[in-house]
């Protein structure tokens with residue numbers, strides 16, 4: 001039987017809380033298009049192996065091409081904003097994500113499909129709404145890691161992984177939320193393996 005080679009096992013769909021990116025030591029710069037909405041933004045869609053390792057920078061012959069996603073630009077600016085300094089439009093962030101991660105799933109998703117699929121996931125997974133419904137608000141208060149995980153698990157139906165960073169005062173805060181997606185990029189799945197990294201048991205959900 002012929003089969004298409006499968007060069008990864010699943011994706012991590014990773015969203016970032018802008019308030020936490022900005023509160024950390026590296027600080028942040030708003031994009032040239034203006035301050036993003038107070039919502040989770042996309043960081044990336046990352047091919048991964050079920051042993052926890054991952055491929056990266058898989059195809060130097062398939063560089064980022066802005067013209068292939070011109071129809072997605074306004075949605076990208078809204079849902080996949082860059083917070084790195086100096087301020088940019090987002091193109092450098094998207095180029096980095098495509099070249100480091102997207103090229104490793106190019107057998108499944110071409111460049112347009114990669115970005116479109118990731119935007120579709122963001123539309124399906126409204127983390128902020130799920131957290132707010134559970135009384136977990138971006139107001140600078142501390143919440144238990146277990147309650148945050150449970151709210152997402154109950155609201156989305158799949159177990160998340162929470163990545164924390166530290167603010168300039170040393171508080172552990174809610175930085176990124178990982179969910180797992182099948183190799184088509186369309187369906188959430190339970191994670192075959194979780195990333196590593198520690199949070200405090202109580203973590204801050206800062207304002208943005």
Ligand code: 5GP
Nearest residue numbers: 012046047048052053054055100101195196
């Ligand atoms: P950090 O070292 O800040 O956790 O991650 C730096 C970068 O390495 C991430 O933005 C991402 O590009 C990549 N990375 C980190 N952990 C993982 C992982 O578990 N899977 C994949 N596919 N990439 C990762």
Ligand code: 5GP
Nearest residue numbers: 016021043044081082083084093096097100
């Ligand atoms: P990673 O390799 O961690 O997936 O990608 C992080 C790279 O994208 C870094 O070079 C970082 O400076 C850049 N970058 C640009 N905008 C952002 C942003 O809003 N969030 C994060 N985490 N990285 C960004």
Ligand code: 5GP
Nearest residue numbers: 145149160161162163164196197198199201
């Ligand atoms: P358990 O499997 O008992 O829930 O957690 C085992 C360890 O992993 C505990 O130290 C717990 O704090 C940590 N942990 C559980 N879930 C997460 C998570 O989503 N993110 C992070 N960073 N640590 C977690």
